[in-house]
Amino acid sequence: MNTPSSSHDIHNRPLRFITCGSVDDGKSTLIGRLLYDSKALMVDQLDALGRARGAQSRNGQVDLSLVTDGLEAEREQGITIDVAYRYFATPKRKFIIADAPGHEQYTRNMVTGASKSDVAVVLIDVTKLDFTQERVALLPQTKRHTALAGLLRLQHIVVAVNKMDAIGFDATKFERVVRAFGELTASLEIVSFTAIPLSALEGDGVVAHTERTAWFQGPALLPHLESLALVEGHAGSHAHIAVQWVTRDNNDDHVRWVTGDVAEAAIAVGDEIRVFPSGASAVVAAIRTGRGTVQQALPGEAVAVRFDRQVDVARGDWIVAGSAAETSAPRQRAQATLAWLDTAPLTVGRRYVVRHGSRWLPARVTAISSRLDLQAGEWRDVGTTDAEDDWAAEPALAPTVNANDLVRAEVEFAQPLPLAAFAESTTLGSFVLVDPGTNATAAAGMIAA
Structure with missing residues (x-):
């Protein structure tokens, strides 16, 4: 059960939420609808949007998805490439929205946006699901974004079951989607989520429910976001x-x-x-x-x-x-979950550069224990051998760890660091791996308990 936020929750700072999910699930359209229906768009913004290159109309109206597609390439291709941020406020709360791209190749952008968010709004396009099967199968990128939201310990997960207008607002199909998502979150050890049926294109269930969503007993999306309580840090945590x-x-x-x-x-x-x-x-x-x-x-x-x-x-x-x-001694080795973001595969034993807080120092992955199977929603053993203790030893290629994989690994740092489990401290428990040859972000890391 979600509890309403008080006026003192985290000192009245804006609620930060990210829209995520698979490509073309309607993330940008949902944000455009939220801004439009909450009167957060100015007349000149709408005029400029209507004149923008690549602005297609739907039913004679401006395509609201273009509100967050700030790059010309995004408008021309009809896709979201980078994370777009928008600010808006209602009489009850202030918000900062991050619109994450759904394409698999831009997963690193989603990780960036989610790392600073309180809430993940996971969109599911019901028109892409096969309801003829006994169990509804969710799309891989939906599973990946949900897994990342769970690993990043976002405080709330909201499932926006979108394009309900395309299936006649069928309550039974909505419940089947919710059941499938519940099975996914259980396998990922995500404690709870809230599901809401809506149509981002037509506005049902976004700011308020309409007659077509009257069968749903829960709140619409915006009122639900306005009511979420936020907690800063963990019990007993220190600054x-x-x-x-x-x-x-x-x-x-x-x-x-x-x-x-x-x-x-x-x-x-x-x-x-x-x-x-x-x-x-x-x-x-x-x-x-x-x-x-x-x-x-x-x-x-x-x-x-x-x-x-x-x-x-x-x-x-x-x-x-x-x-x-009350403070733990620094450690030089730790078990961690890695979201591998580089196009080059992970090399066990190779020297990378890690950023922990504001410190940069060498580090290497010494062993891989398991990888998340998105189809099954389970961690499966990888079985790589440990790297040599000598940092100068020849690295061993791990072909099973490629871009967008989620793996559990052992990481060794060149110097001891004050580390904590990510579940207890998101600051001491997180780090970024960088490829020193290309300066590309190789992985986002989260220290395990």
């Missing part, structure tokens, strides 16, 4: 700051300020902190934010922090609030 820069005070060269973004929990004057990797400890003496000098900085705020003593801090370090007994 983290990935150090971006260290500056000196304008009035005193001996006073240094450490800058970065606060994550996971609030940080306050008087809090004890530790610096990683050095392990030095100190107490927060002063905090500056965009609001001025404050006693407490909230999660998501950019801050400058001064300590009660001189400690060795540099860009790439971590500031972790909490006593020394």
Whole structure:
């Protein structure tokens, strides 16, 4: 059961949601409909949209999918290539929308958008499903995006069963789709989701239900998004700051300020902190934010922090609030789930570059244990051998791990890092692998429990 959000949920920040799913499921059209029906589009925007190159009309109206297709190539080809962001607000809430491309080759774009989202709205096009079979089979990209949303620990998943107008708003078929999605989420260990029948093209079930969706007892999409409660961090979590820069005070060269973004929990004057990797400890003496000098900085705020003593801090370090007994020692090896995004296959034992917070350092994948079978919704053993302990050893190609695969692996870092399970800390538990030869993003990684 979803609980309504209070006026204080995460300090009234906008709810960030991403629309995802397979290609041509209606993601861009849904966003255009949300913006249009919630009066978030200006008259001049609609006029400009109608004159835009490649703007096709539907029933004499502007194609609302083009609201988020900002690239000319997107309008010409009728596809979404990059993640498009839009902001809008209702009297009840502010929103930031990310429209993710559905094509498999742009999965990395979806990961980028989802990593900063609170909610995933997974669209399912009922016209692409075969209802003659006993079990409704969902499309591979629907499964992949759902798996990624689960792995990224998005707080809520909403299933928008789209194009219901094409099947006469058949309630039985809707329930069959919901059942199929429920089987998928159970295999992926996703705890809950909310399903809503709608027609993005005609507006049924988007901002409000119509007579054609009157049989559905739940809310329409927008009211549901307005009601979702958000939680920042996890129970017992501490504030983290990935150090971006260290500056000196304008009035005193001996006073240094450490800058970065606060994550996971609030940080306050008087809090004890530790610096990683050095392990030095100190107490927060002063905090500056965009609001001025404050006693407490909230999660998501950019801050400058001064300590009660001189400690060795540099860009790439971590500031972790909490006593020394409550913080774990840095580790050099960890089990992780990798979303492989590079067109070049994963090479076990090869040296990559990892970004953890604001730190860059060498890393390598030393073993692959399993890969997610999207058709079965199960993790299957891969059975690769461990890489040699010597970093200079010849790497071994792992042909079973290609672009858009999800795998479980062991990762070794060149230096110890303050790591935590992604389920407990999305900041300490996440990293990005980069191919040093091409500078391409090779994988998004999430530390396992």
